[in-house]
């Protein structure tokens with residue numbers, strides 16, 4: 001077992017805190033991820049990246065991301081993890097050179113050619129092996145070490161027992177998924193989308209065909225009974241919120257949250273929940289109590305039911321959604337705080353979803369515990385009283401006597 005703790009003033013503390021690595025599909029989400037506590041954010045560029053739909057970071061955007069992150073001591077990782085076809089080869093060197101010049105901390109790669117040239121070019125940035133390569137054992141990690149790789153992002157299929165062995169001897173940094181969607185194939189080895197919608201999952205175009213509804217046949221006979229929902233192969237999302245302490249004790253270097261397509265509210269909620277949990281555990285691991293409040297907080301933004309993925313062993317039917325759709329966060333994101341005027345006890349907000357006078361709001365923040373209030377006085381941008389907020393992104397004002405901060409967010413709750 002790696003030594004991750006030390007006795008300080010008579011109390012054991014974690015001195016080897018894992019990096020909390022968050023996803024971002026655009027600059028707004030990236031900034032919120034960092035403000036809410038991410039140590040590093042991974043983004044996709046316009047080229048050579050999966051999630052082509054979500055990846056709208058130009059080199060200019062990446063430069064802004066690096067500058068913003070550096071103000072918080074955070075890092076930017078850029079995915080360059082497509083499986084290259086012949087017609088993808090052009091321009092890769094120039095692109096890597098540009099990322100290096102911008103000051104990106106790491107690139108995440110899957111194709112051996114990119115691994116090789118990134119090292120041959122003697123760039124300053126780190127090269128991380130993408131989860132697309134399904135690295136599940138120590139020998140494979142040793143191989144990537146021999147290729148000069150700096151970190152391996154493990155496949156989501158690594159169990160806790162295997163992770164223990166890996167962490168005992170891993171010769172490079174190890175990144176492990178703690179939260180996000182699961183594939184029903186090994187990540188990066190799925191052709192369902194290619195066959196069914198001609199969209200290449202390994203070049204960023206997955207159409208999530210596993211989650212479509214299917215009729216089920218056996219020997220040509222339709223198995224669906226009348227009234228049955230159609231069949232789907234969708235897994236529940238994975239969350240290791242109940243096992244963060246065990247993972248910290250193993251010395252895992254980086255905890256990865258998946259979801260570059262997810263909403264701002266989702267990113268803020270998930271990142272801040274894990275941030276608070278990791279910090280609380282590291283401060284006093286022997287007295288830490290996992291009381292369920294962290295899981296409760298996560299569920300306010302969860303889009304799907306959660307499971308432990310492969311953590312214990314192979315998932316059972318309990319980890320599948322089959323035909324059950326469960327995609328409703330328990331609370332609705334309605335506002336982001338832009339300013340708070342302490343003297344007049346008034347918040348300037350950006351509306352995100354419908355709410356009205358009389359609604360109950362829960363404010364959450366990277367810096368303070370959750371706060372609650374009821375909307376009593378709501379004003380439009382001209383400071384005229386209104387009853388409903390029904391225009392997305394509209395600038396509004398609310399009278400509220402709470403110590404709110406810029407970038408706090410509000411959710412509508414039932415009383």
Ligand code: SF4
Nearest residue numbers: 183184190206209210
């Ligand atoms: S179709 Fe499903 S299993 Fe295949 S890559 Fe897409 S999400 Fe993963």
